[in-house]
Amino acid sequence: MKKLLFLLLLIPGFLVAQKTTILKGTIKNNLNEPIEKVSIKFGNTGDVTDKDGNYSIRIPFNEEITLIFSHVSYRTFTKIITATSRNAIRYSPTLTLKTEELKEIVVKDIRKKAEGLTSIDANKAKNIIGPNAGVENILMTLPGVNNNNELSTQYNVRGGNFDENLVYVNGIEIYRPFLIRSGQQEGLSFINSNMVQNINFSAGGFQAKYGDKLSSVLDITYRKPTETATTIDASLLGASVTFEGQFLNNKLSTITGVRYRDNSLFVNSKQIETNFRPRFTDVQTFLSYDFSEKLSLNFLGNFSLNNYDYQPISRRTRFGTVANPLELIVFYSGQEKDKYLTLFGALSADYKITDDFTLTTTASRYNTQEEEHFDIAAAYNLGEVDANIGSQNFGEVDFSQGIGSQLNHARNDLDALISNIQVKGTIKNGETQWNFGAKYQQEDIKDRIREWEVIDSLGFSIRPPFHSSNNQPYAPFEGEITPYQNIRKDNNVAINRVSGFVQFNQRSFWNDHEVFYNVGIRAQNWTVTGNGIQSKSQTIISPRAQFAIKPNWEKDMLFRLSGGLYAQPPSYRELRNFDGDVNVNVKAQKSIHYVAGMDYSFKMWERPFKLTTEVYYKDLSDVNAYSIDNVRIRYRADNLTTAFATGIDLRLNGEFVPGSDSWVSLGYLKTEENIDNRGFIARPSDQRIKFGILFQDYVPNLPDLKAYLNLVYNTGVPGGAPAYADVYRFQERLRDYKRADLGVSYIFVDANKQFSTGWLSKFKELSAGLELFNMFDIQNSITNTWVRDVYSKTQFGIPNYMTGRVLNFKVGMTF
CATH class of the missing domain: 2.60.40.4130 (Immunoglobulin-like)
Structure with missing residues (x-):
């Protein structure tokens, strides 16, 4: 029963x-x-x-x-x-904040505000319009971050150069190839924006837990997937595929991305006619296995191959003034074949000893194998253009000021291996937190340099600078033809580094006001061995501090101060001078940061806005002066320079259009250097004014049709100097950089627009759009080509113009 x-x-x-x-x-x-x-x-x-x-x-x-x-x-x-x-x-949907307050640049909590970190929405970072879509693209919309080269993902921050920026992925420092000298050779950034979860950025005055660089920190975290998905992005510039999922009873999570990039669309819009076939390939994977709630093992791997085949044919550049126009015509022969192979692997273990005590151990290895081989001959004619409107030859060259040729040759090979192991820990006790860490790193660089240049002007081979035995044409020269530049070096350099840090963080209250502060100190010891010469062991100490207060006011405001002594121990690039010689005794460059900032959140038109303001001053000593040619940096390797950088950055974010965030950035910078006590002159990165607007909008009756407008105006930077010339005699600036990019896209499927039937039900996300780069077809330049005038013995700086107007089609999907 x-x-x-x-x-x-x-x-x-x-x-x-x-x-x-x-x-x-x-x-x-x-x-x-x-x-x-x-x-x-x-x-x-x-x-x-x-x-x-x-x-x-x-x-x-x-x-x-x-x-x-x-x-x-x-x-x-x-x-x-x-x-x-x-x-x-x-079914796992993604919900969107009602107010979407500062969705493009979202500060996750007040602690990050107090630390001077800008947190960026990873989903938005990959959608911002720009030639190099991704994380760096959105950084360049921020004040204090500059780049006048749309083919490069490198950036300058508050007067620093490309080598002064720290980049971390999952707490592991990321490196880039050494020999790349132009933006069009870079191809792909290390950071795959489709794999990113969190983005934090500091433009100066950063904490002691970050490494030993002078300018900025970009801290990236790749995500651990919670469900299976495949994302495909494709455009006329390349394609990417990202797969993510969980396996083994959700203990193993994996995300893998494959990317391919082709910059032909941009290069074909430039002034130089070429046969050009760039091929950039990248594969990355991030694996994480949870043994238990306390222990997890992670692996981050990367394979990157850049093949750069370049065969210039001709170039025609018109410059000068309306009254005195000039034209340079160049015919080329020869080619350039470069190859950059990079391999990276990092294994880390996260161990949660208690709820308040965690340890992370990481071992990583980075290897770059680079080949830079070219033989390019150029025959040029520099002439005056007939500006007489009534002339039959109006617009044509009627008088040649300079005729000559040059031959550039290189067989440069570099192999660098960087290995390190580090331990980091965090101890929490209520509102108090301690961070500490130690790291050992070994760098082994083998560099073979075979590079020379022969310059001919009207049949006379131009001798190297300071050559005194050439009296042509008054006396015949019977010696051998000597290259104008000639570098033949074999450098074998090893660097051993030991570094560590400790940092104290505290959150408390002063009366009713919320207060945050942290104090920390870093130290690094290094020894360089190069070409049989060993340097003395050197040590730097880097104390840093931050203080922030959020007053208990009716207005939502936060004030912060930060600073400290920042030191940058030399990398191999900084040890090598213009002639390829290695100075193993180069000291660390030093900079004292003073940063004061304010965040003010308010409502206007019943919509959220935020104004961020920062003023800064950097006092630099033991500076290693350098020159920049496109993205190639060459150092003096002598520490005989002092410098400073000062400025103010402002950024206003908010819903200028209801439900869609935009922002306006304005920055003023002045940075100068004093080389050998000869007086202060502008540094190569002296970008005085930066003004940028990122505007997002949608069609009111069709909100899935979205538009993105990115406007940038930068005043001109110093245009550089000819090889071996006195930089104090060449202080003219390039023209101002002006650019407007427009993107239009239609959202077929996203987190808020799902379908249960039909072909669209197969997608989690689907969008398509058009991008118009440099919509006004403005001729911007990044460097100068220097050409001699045989009559006046002067040298003309002919601007190397960047890309013109380019139209791109793209489609993105996740399923």
């Missing part, structure tokens, strides 16, 4: 199970963070997510229902679902 009663009780449950199925998932926001207390309902049935964002409800089988996802802080989202299988269904 009891068994019969038990069976009768089971029958209703069995019938219900046959008519329903389980729907479950994890609800997150745009920062990939789980959302607690989200209500999921259909009819009178529902559930609420737990602290990890998980939910589970029963829905009817083979019946169309409308699910409603709602939360007090997020936009309500609806989804029509029909369960066609009795197996459990998984």
Whole structure:
């Protein structure tokens, strides 16, 4: 009788199970963070997510229902679902903040504000319009961050150069190839924006837990996937595929990205006619395995291959003034074949000893194998253009000021291996936190330099600078032809470094005002061995501090101060001078930072806005002066320079258009250097004024049709000097940099627009659009080509113009 009663009780449950199925998932926001207390309902049935964002409800089988996802802080989202299988269904939507306050640049918490870190929405970073889409592209919209080369992902921060910026991915320092000398050779940034979860950036005055560089920190975290997805992006500039998922009972998570880039579309818009075939390939993977709640093992790997085949044919550049126009015509022969192969692998273990004590151990190795081979002969004619409108030869060259040729040759090969192991720890006690770490690094560089240049002017071979035995044409020269420049070096350099840091962080209250501060110190010891010469062991100490206060005022404001002594121990590039010689005794460059900032959040037109202001001053000593040619940096390797940088950065973010954020950036910078006590002159990175606007809009009656406008105006930087010339005699600036990029895209599917039937139901995201780069076809230049005038013995700086107007089509999808 009891068994019969038990069976009768089971029958209703069995019938219900046959008519329903389980729907479950994890609800997150745009920062990939789980959302607690989200209500999921259909009819009178529902559930609420737990602290990890998980939910589970029963829905009817083979019946169309409308699910409603709602939360007090997020936009309500609806989804029509029909369960066609009795197996459990998984659905994990992403909710969007109602106000979307500062969605493009979102500060996750007040602690990051107090630390002077700008947090950037990873989903938005890859959508911002620009020739190099990705994280660096959005950095260049910020004040204090400059780059006048749209083919490069390198950037200058507050008067520093490309080598002065720290880049971390999952706490591991990232390096770039050594020999690249132009932006069009770079291809791809290390950072794959489709794999990124968090982006934090500091333009100066950063904490002691970050490394030993002079200018900035970019701290990237790759995400651990929670569900299976494949993302494909394709355009006329290349394509990428990213796969992510969980395996082995969700203990193993993996995300892998493959990218291909082709810059032909940009290069073909330049003034130089070429046969050009750039091929840039990149494969990255991030694996994470959770042994338990306390122990996880992670692997980050990267393979990158850049093949750069370049065959210039001709060039025609017109410059000068309306009254005195000049034209340079060049015909080339020869070619350049470069290859940059980089391999990177890092293995790390995260161990949670207690809830308040964690340790991370990381071992990594970076290898770059680079070949730079070219033989290019150029025959040029520099002439005056007939500016007489009534002349039959109007617009044509009627008088040649300089005729000559040059031959450039290089067989440069470099192999660098950088290995390190580090330990980092964090100890928390309420609002108090200690960070500490130690690192050992070994660098082994083998550099073979074979590079020379022969210059001919009207049949006379120009001798090297300071050559005194050439009296042509008054006396015949009977010696051998000597290259104008000639470098033949074999450098074998090893660097051993030991570094460490300790940092104290505290949050407290002063009366009713919230106060944050941290104090830390870094130290590094290094020894260089090069070409049989060993340097003396050198040590630097770098104390740093930050203080911030959030007053208990009606207005939402935060004030902060930061600074310290920042030192940059020399890398191999800084040890090598213009002639290829290595000075193993180069000292660390030093900079004292003083930074004061304010954040003011307010409402205007009933919409959220934020104004961020920072003023800074950097006092630099033991500076290693350098010259820049495109993205190639060459150092003096002598520490005989002092310098300073000062300026102010302002940024206004907000909903200028309801529901769509935009921002305006304005920066003023002055940076000068004093070489050998000869007086202060502008540094190569002296970008006085920067003004930028990133404007986003949509069609009111068609909100899925979106437009992005990126406007940049930079005043001109110093145009450099000819090889071996006195930089104090060449202080003219390049023309101002002006650029406007426009993007239009249509969103077919996204987190707020899902389909349960039809071909669009197969996608989690789908969009397509057009991008118009340099829409006004403005001729911007990044460097000068120096050509001699045989009559006046002067040298003309002919601007090397960047890309013209380019139209690109792109499509992106996730499924």
